[in-house]
Amino acid sequence: MKSLIFILLACSIAFSCADSEPIAEKNNKNTVLFPEVSAPIQLVDNGKEHLYASYYGINSFSANQRYATVLETDIVDRLPTEDDEATLGLVDLETMDFKPLTTTRAWNFQQGCMAHWLATSPDSLIIYNDLREGAFVSVIMNVHTQEEIKTIPHPVSAVSPDGTKAISINFSRLRITRSDYGYGGEGQDKKEDVQFPEDDGLFLLDLATGEAELIVSMADVKDLVPEIPEDGIEYFNHTLFSRGGSKIFWLARAIPNRNTTSLIVNIDGTGLQRCFPDDWAGSHFDWLNDEELMVTSSYEGKQYSHVLYTTGKQDYKRLGNGLLDFDGHGTFSPDEKWMVTDTYARENKFREQKIYLMDMKTNAVRTLGQFVTPESFRGYWRCDIHCRWSPNGDMIGFNSVHSGSRQAYLLKLKF
Structure with a gap:
């Protein structure tokens, strides 16, 4: 089979990509056809910051x-504080x-306001978080009429694939x-003494x-x-339903040392279990299906990698043939054929954040782009790439500050 790979070329001081020459990628005697990829498309250009x-990994598209x-x-x-409104658009x-x-006062730079399109009406209904009358809530809105359909007295951190359920955390x-x-404000009881x-x-x-x-x-x-000291407290973060909606993944962490499990x-509260042995921890994640999920974790307690875990079998596989041995935000395409992931600016002295695409069948990896992040974007207001797939799997959205401001971008793929 004759197969060609087309690599994005868009060269500037802030952004650069791999060689544009058509090449054939062979891996374990398999020829992999990677998609053509467009130059990054900035979604909004009006002098303000956008994300x-x-x-990451949550569908942002109707x-x-x-x-x-x-x-x-x-x-x-x-x-941002409770007094800082962001415009949701x-x-x-x-x-x-x-x-x-509308505007929202329950948002941050890492996860926005956790807006999800609802599968019950996937071209018109979204749910997002807000701070109202001193409490964190979630709001279901029709984006075309801007009518608020319902206000739910709990914020959401994940929404089920069928759009009927959600997970809420503190x-x-x-x-x-x-x-x-x-979020800023006293929207929930912190229970900081427990x-x-x-x-x-x-x-x-x-x-x-x-x-x-x-x-x-x-x-x-x-x-x-792990046991925590007397002055520490446990907390939950990073929740995600499996693709069929039958299971939930999340991270349990603690301060002051941020140990992670x-x-x-299962969605009925049964079957509670750890994914990994001691010392594997965990950081970023995505479900491939209802039985397999990827978690970036310390493989065998040695090196952070993109690890594919089969639930109930204690079966682990490092993805990427050694090329993805780092803590990235990996997420799978809707057809489960591809995984896109990224790097942090701290991974190299050039402060470049890279986007990689991996073929799930062969584990062949290609660079889709590298983006320089200015020194000023560090710590709490850093900008992670945070890729997300479109429903048809032919677009990848991401955030970047390579232009000097925080902006939302799109890559278009042609298979």
Whole structure:
């Protein structure tokens, strides 16, 4: 079979890519056809800062791929507070117009306001977080009429694939344990004096009724996580439903030393288990299906890698044939054929953040681009690349500051 690989070429001081010559990539006697990739397309250019309105790996696009959810802000070099409103809006990907929808006071630079398109009406309904009357809530909105359909008295951190359920965690507790992932304000009870609360943890929300059920408390995981000192407290972060919606992955962490345990549970609260042996920890993640998920973790306690884990089998596989042995934000394409991931600026002296695409069949890896991040974007207001796939798998959205400001970008793929 004759196969060609086309590599993006877009050279500037801020951004550079691999060689543009057509080449054939062979891996284990298999020829891999990588897609043609467009130059990065900046979604909004109006003098303000922009980022996708959710965490990496979360779909930011309507089902018809006409619109993307984006946050607009004037904040650049500090943590947003409860007094800092960000504008949640839609970018029309045909006209590149930005349409403001509403404002939110429950947002951060890493995860936006956790906006999700709802599968119950995937071209018109979204859910996002806000701070209202002193409490963190989630709001379901029709983006075309701007009508608020429902306000749910709990913030969301993940939404089920069918759009009927969500996971809620304590964003006020996050503010004191992992500040750049929490929200400003007193929107929830931090329970900062309790190491392992029995009444706080992982809540399953019914988006039709707004009711919340605690399915795993922090007290439930006490015997599964490393011991913490007297002045430390446990917290939950980074939740994600499996692709079929039957399981939930999340990270249990603690301060002051931020030890990490990767956990999964069935949506009814049964089957609570650790993913890894001691010392493997965990950082970033995505479900490939209902049984397999990728977690960047310390493989065999030695080296952070993109590790594919099969639930219930204690079966682990390093992805990327040694080329992806770092802590990246890996996420799988809708057809499960590809994984896109990224690097941190700290990985090299040039402060370049790179995007890699891996073929799941052969583990062949290609660079899609490298983006220089200025020195000023560090710490709590850093800008991670945070890739996300479009529903058809022919676009990848990402955030970058290579132009000198925080902006949302798009790569178009042609297979």
